[in-house]
Amino acid sequence: MEAPSGLPDYHVHTFRCGHAGGASRDFVRKAIERGLSEIGFTDHIPLYFLPPERRDPRLAMREEELSGYLAEVAELAAEFAGKIPVRLGLEADYAEGHEDELARWLARADWDLVLGSVHWVAGDWIDAPESAARRFASEGAERLYGEYYRLLAKAARTGLFDVLTHFDLPKKHGHRPARALEEAEDEAIAAAREAGCAVEISSAGLRKPVGEAYPEPRLLRRLAAAGVPVTFSSDAHAPAEVGWGYDRTLALARDCAIERYITFEKRRKIPHPLPA
Ligand SMILES: [Zn+2]
Ligand SMILES: [Zn+2]
Secondary structure, eight states, X not given: OOOOOOOEEEEEOOGGGSSOOSOHHHHHHXXXXXXXXXXXXXXXXXXXXXXXXXXXXXTSOXXXXXXXXXXXXXXXXXXXXXXXXXXXXXEEEOOXXXXXXXXXXXXXXXXXXXXXXXXXXXXXXXXXXXXXXXXXXXXXXHHHHHHHHHHHHHHHHTTOOSEEOSTTGGGTXXXXXXXXXXXXXXXXXXXXXXXXXXXXXXXXGGGSTTOSOBSOHHHHHHHHHTTOOEEEEOOBSSGGGTTTTHHHHHHHHHHTTOOEEEEEETXXXXXXXXXX
């Protein structure tokens, strides 16, 4: 079912990241077809925090691809002007100790929004299918979740990000601690609130083994109660995924007593009432 939503999709990739497919123009066409209000391209930042030989081209765009990315998003914005706003964004990994390099990276373009993601936790990817099972078995869910939320809080406090992505990402493959690490979660929620970071309500988790949107209802309620603003996204890696699952994420937002969402223009937050 196409569910015309009037909501934005603020987490969309291009072929440059090495694990997304389709023409970028088709992502925009799908956004129009699904009745979205905006589309924001947010491709994966080059893996600036890893030594060059470990920068896997299947995980993120290469440095020399940035200028082509910026040019393509500008062209699509011009082509679709009057039909749908096409925003320029980036999904930027937070890597502890590499904040200055990241700030220099982000100074290279005039973004509409910058997503902050913590994928790199305790020396490896938290969400890679090959390593997740092994890591959760050897290191334990408590330690990995605790470390993840510590880094997420630290990411928010850098002030470099507009939106924190997939807030409870470690659950992607279904690994969870026996009890929620509420203290660590609270620290990340407080950091988001104090830094003025929004969180995305992402349908991507619905397509993953966990089968649940990010963040889970329990966390989303606490984020909303703390006054952390939300926006909507799909983390699309193919045109068909743009605006996918929004009937369910919109219902989730309503269930969690969310009344507003925000959009971005040149990193300025614009609030809107949730569609009725
Ligand atoms: Zn990706
Ligand atoms: Zn993404």
